[in-house]
Amino acid sequence: MEQTKVLIIGAGPAGSTCGLLLKKRNIDCILIDRATFPRDKICGGGLTPRSFKLLSRLLPDFKYDYNSVLRLKLCIEGEQVLDFMMAEEIRIVKRKTFDAQLLEHYQKAGGTFINDVLTGIEERGQQIIVTLKSGRQIACEYLVGADGANSRERKYLNPNASHGILCMEQYGPKSPDNAIVGNLSRAYHQGYYYSFPNESCDVQGYGGYVNTPEIFRKVLRDMGCPDEKPLGAYIPLSIEYPIRKNIILIGDAGGFPNRLTSEGIYYAFLTANHAAIAINTGTPFSVVNKKVFDKKKWEEYASRIFYSDTGLAILKFCCKHTPGIITWAFNKAAR
């Protein structure tokens, strides 16, 4: 049986970043993904300032393509309440290109990548034996689950973990003003509409706890978007699994995206770094990642208030009467 210290399942932003950070520390690891890259991933592709700053701190040599956006428009119940220039750009990446560039960076650094599917996990004493679809078995000391919203490791640790919110997206024609547009509504089941302009098109999406292709189409029609073919994906938003020392969940697999905004790429980088530190130092991941776990708790309360009828009414009032406070708060949160 093959042996490695760390086995990472999933080569999205979380898995490839973790692999690169382990390689930097000369820690033996193997990265596995079921997809052949470049593969597409349903995602707005928005990297906030804190997200791309963290990425450049962790991987200073990594170069990637993006569309820089400075303008943001916010609507509530379809009525535009804010239109402003952000203090710092948001970088919109095409996930198909971005994830392939990150994986290539890992491979160029000497990282081992296997194109295969995780099908089984078995714990034997201190070791974890992983079975792949090809029949190959690999024994490891640490198993890192970076396999996204439908994580197999997450199901292994908690078969009843919830899926989170369902987002649907379509690619629409590129709007001329290169602005991010958001709309919030009481009818959206704690969800939101968004449009993110990348280099060649606008990614238009709707996410909420209740979502179907019919609801998606209605939301997009109401926002004046042409009808295209929707694609759907979950964003897991809660951490519901027993924490282990040698099975670590990062990125979407761990349910780390922000509960209020669904920003997930930043948390993919952050938790990947925490996993690499935990493995390198032998410190439990729950300790290294403590601030993120703690933050998840208050996010839950904050989102209930934010998306309530009263929360949206207060936001609308503030956008109209004290827009400076809202733009200041937005710029501070994105930094």
Ligand SMILES: Cc1cc2nc3c(=O)[nH]c(=O)nc-3n(C[C@H](O)[C@H](O)[C@H](O)COP(=O)(O)OP(=O)(O)OC[C@H]3O[C@@H](n4cnc5c(N)ncnc54)[C@H](O)[C@@H]3O)c2cc1C
């Ligand atoms: C509609 C939508 C819009 C979004 N917009 C934004 C945004 O604008 N900004 C932002 O920051 N976040 C956004 N997010 C969230 C963001 O996409 C995720 O947080 C991010 O992709 C998480 O990265 P990850 O590496 O954890 O998982 P993923 O990118 O999902 O990668 C998981 C990988 O695991 C592989 N895999 C899965 N199962 C197996 C298996 N059994 N064996 C082997 N490989 C496996 C998959 O092939 C995949 O490559 C959005 C999400 C959605 C759904």
